[in-house]
Amino acid sequence: MAKKVRIPTPLRKLTNNEEIVEVQAGTIGEAIAELQSRYPGIKERLVDEQGEVRRFVNVYVNEEDIRFLKNQQTPLKDGDEISIIPAIAGG
């Protein structure tokens, strides 16, 4: 079984409108690299020049923010769901 990545609307132009993409990666960092190899250009949307996840991008593994886990080193196991979500205003 693979891991599922939910692609947010602003990035779907890059994934041929695919909403869910499956990856085999073992960590978040590897998942981003794997996405990049299949959908060139997607990596620079997610990480900055220093290789850090952009400050307005939130990445979640099974609904937990990776900043509460191990950031890009967060390990992935089969069946995990990864969400990429832009920051939202208050409420």
Added chain:
Amino acid sequence: MRALKCRECGREYPLTATHVCEFDFGPLEVVYDYDRIRKSLTRPAIQSRPKSMWRYRELLPVIQGPTVGLQVGFTPLIKADRLAKRLGIRELWIKNDTVNYPSLSFKDRVVSVALSRARELGFDTVACASTGNLANSVAANAAAAGFKAYVFIPADLEQGKILNSLIYGANVVGIRGHYDEVNRLCAEIAGKFGWAFVNVNMRPYYAEGSKSMGYEIIEQLDWTVPKHTVVCMASGSLLTKIHKSYQELIKLGLASKVEYRIYGAQATGCSPISTAQKNGLDFFKPVKPNTIAKSLAIGTPADGFYALKTMKETGGAADDITDDEIRDAIRLLAETEGIFAETAGGVTVGVAKKLIASGKIPHDDSAVLCITGNGLKTLDAVDGHVGRPREIKPSLREFEALVANEDRSAKS
């Protein structure tokens, strides 16, 4: 308004229901034609208009004028002498949005803009992710304007805030999780359902509504920008928009250019922005909220970065207070000025007290506190902390005994 523009990279987008830059996920912001606005937005023009936030309509992002929330805003600015004395400052003002129309919080400002714009863009359903006040406002304004409404809130919100959304007939969905989780879900829902999510795809328009609070403060201070302004922070958006409102009125020549500082207030149980500010950082670390100030309980504040930048640029500062200090501050505001604020208002007053005591806001200056929501909505927070009424029989003798007893305990 002319376009939407990414605050990070400057790419421009058309004026549709969209909120993030496709390139770097930066937030989109409305761009105005200030040269054109300058011609019609004069002091006499503003003063001849009805007393609502819409008297500054050229600076609010609707094309054909407002259709929702025409009576919102222009809340009182109170000279708070009794509170000033207690906080040890020469002059103090309270911008009192506890009485904003119709849902008793500053959120009516942003919702009136978001729904007016939603109508222009042809939506029939509006929605929001909310810590409570926004849900109340979307529910109320949507009912009055004839929109269908979905509001998403953390399931454990104060009872008052839940009932205050249900009463208007909105579809209220409680999410078992904190606001950041509600937010994440709503981002996914917004991507799937074609609704006007006021703080997701309508955010560039929505957020601009907060500026009206700052315009009103300046006008009510006889076109003077206050030297010190204290604002509570959840996502940090209001703080950045107050700053923008001051900059705009200065740019348009409606207020004179002066130095001013903007200060941010948080609850210690959810203080990612104030912690970063106190540590001199320009980025924050997300937290899991745990505070009675539920309306401020956003652990991943979307505008935290810009709030930090605003405080740094203006020379302001941030601080945070505990739940007990929040209750004390709610009481202090009520006992000195007769204003019953919700928990967020307690946060603002309590942090102002700290900032004055530490000298960050000088004693001999004047400050404005932005009080954003009404205490009747968060009764749970003070229940059990404000004493109880004393019960007696309907007998004069019993009342006299009660008074005599009190006199004795006052003397001892």
